[in-house]
Amino acid sequence: MPETLVSRIVRGERLGGVALGALGTLCLGAAAYGWAFGIWRASEQAVYSMIKMPVLLVSVILATTLLNSMLALLLRAPLGFRQSAVCILVGLATTAAILGALSPISVFISLSVPPPDPLAFGLPLTHPRAQAANRAAQGLLLFHVAVIATAGVLGNLRLFALLRRIGGRRDIALRVLVAWLGAELLVGSQLSWVLRPFLGRPHRSPELVSSEMFMGSFFEEIGEALSHAVGTEGLLSLGFAGVVFTTMVWFFLRSDGLRVEVRPGPRGLHVEGDEARFFVPWAKVVAVSARPAVVLFEDTHELVLDVVGAPARRLLVRFEAPEPRDLLALRVEALRRRVPGPGPFRQPATVAATE
């Protein structure tokens, strides 16, 4: 991530230029992939999809920027409204740039698979010829979805790196990214439903938008498809199983302590967590230990402080490398041993820890 870009966004200087550049990249990349998307059906469909892909991405940005900027502030990211908008633009522009770069490959694949059967045109979908042609279209659609998903993942990794550089804290960057992605996925899924078709159907003529664009929604369609597949009871069972699974995952993966930041002082630890900040005298620090922690496919190093008389029994301080963790552990241990008295196991009031 270029340092000049990060510093411009942090300082909020000349963001208009950044936004325009990102918007231009987004439009070009999305248009290129739109062409690749629609070329299998016909050149006409390629032109329509070339117009609709940038419109889709820009519409997602317009619909979610206000909400995402508020969520970023509430999740304690140091981003104002303009900075949030630019970060979202940069993230989607990266995705579009990757899509544009992959568009020649997609064109090649689209032109390599069997073309739409011209005899299927005008036939109802229930006709065997139309069904066979539709199966080829569905296979190609899955390929395009995989490419778009890959580009999306890479673009969001870039956005995550940008948010980390701006905010400085990994957990805040992750929360903001998840919140933004949730809003964009919700709106994007519905807008892509409204603006369909992108690939086109072999039994129907190329069209800019469907005649049924304002009928139904993405989630209704998913729900109906699932309902046909598994029935209403099956749907409820799947929902219940999903809730149980999510609860179990949360239960087993939840942290066994309170994640905090600490500042050692002469008389104890100044602790700052998400909910509160407090002071823990050295006599109340029972044990200090270090351990690795695996957080979302990334190794992190934790300093574990077992304390008494604090809002949590275990405090966790996370580091990206083991060396600063070990340094802090040594410092904490050295300061702890200087405290006179029997320690926290007997009379915790022996040491007058006044601050």
Next chain:
Amino acid sequence: MRLRLQGEMMLDANDPTVDARGAGGALDVYPSTAAPVYVPRPSPTPPLAPQVQPQVWLAGENAPLPRRGMFALLDGLLRLPANLMFELSTRPLTHLRLGLLMVAALALVGVFVGAFGGGYQLLAVPLKLSLGMTFCALLCLPSLYIFVCLSGGSHGLRETAGALLAGIALTSLLLVGFAPVSWVFSQATDSSALMGGLHLFFFLVSAHFGLRLTRRALANIGGRPVPALGLWTLVFLMVVLQMSTTLRPLVGPFEGIALADKQFFLTHWLS
């Protein structure tokens, strides 16, 4: 000059009955007319450790908001809640301004919600949302105050009301952020169930942040968290959901100005 013994007693050194002779830190006290009585040095009484109370964290400072006007209130709600709470406690008009912001935000949300049904719903739903939420806040304020007092807090009613108002104002503000998202769906579907579920989801997410602000603001005022607030949160959510059922329809076509038949909100959703 006042002298302090290593214990609890305070003596006045100017008192002629007191003759302080230090010996290893202990004071020998005796009456002036009697023979000196040597008081053995008391064993050191360990001072009580100070109560380590967490200070609940509100972003910002205990100072006025840096700007004036309505945008300053938005800034306060999103970025500087500590400054906002300071304004609520020192400037009486801040309650009124925050209330107006809440009503205006809910009216705007109501326009987007009513766009699904169209027609008179564009007038009725903004009115229902803003008045309904105000009424829910007034209904739940006494219980919040009682819960806070029973938890040992020393908050005044005005401070409690300010914290509740800030939380609901933030909820309303977030609902405004969700309004374009709900509009995208409302233009493409006829399903009241889907739109109702979507609005419910958006409300719950917004209420999470809003009530979190209320919880932190109350803890910041009292210097410690308020334990019973989780229970009160459930009560407040239930009141709001029931109010939405009482004032139905919010999603769907206009059905006159009279209130609908009485129904519990869960029964209405499952029907």
